[in-house]
Amino acid sequence: MTVHVFASLQPKPDHREKVALALKSLVSATRAEPGNITYDLFIAGEGDRGFYLIESYTDVAAFEAHKASRHYLDYREKVAEWLLALPSVKVLYPLDAIGSQPT
Template sequence: MAYAVVAHYRCAPADEATVRAALLKARESTRAEPANLLYEVHAVADEPGGFLLYERYTDVAGFEAHKASGHFEELIVETVWPLLSDRAVTFAEVL
């Protein structure tokens, strides 16, 4: 059964370009992972500094491998997360 992740990120408008660039770079690397089925980055239309990520993996192990990757550490943990004012993540099994 596939595994989905929906993340809502919010940063200050001044940090939006940095966060956007890191998320788009992460998208490139993540899409090359063997267990990744989909990785979409969206800018929230009515919320400056708001982003929505939708990710799908073959299974939970695939997502765990993603979180253990060097690009996740560099781009998400070290670059994006410190700039966020809010972060909410939902995990789901795809039916």
């Protein structure tokens, strides 16, 4: 079953550019993972300084492999002090989504 993830990160103001660069590197590495369908990075307007990731994986095993990957673990360690708080992560399973099998 496909796994989707929505993550939001709020960088400390003086570390925003460093977080952006680290995220862009993470995006490139993650898109090359077997089992990754999408890994897209967004920003919002209206004064929102956060970053948002929308991710999709072929199954739970692919998502777990991502979380255990060296590039993900290195990223987490690198940005830990650059964020205002821990990232907010929502793991989602399709109920009625185009191209996904319902749970």
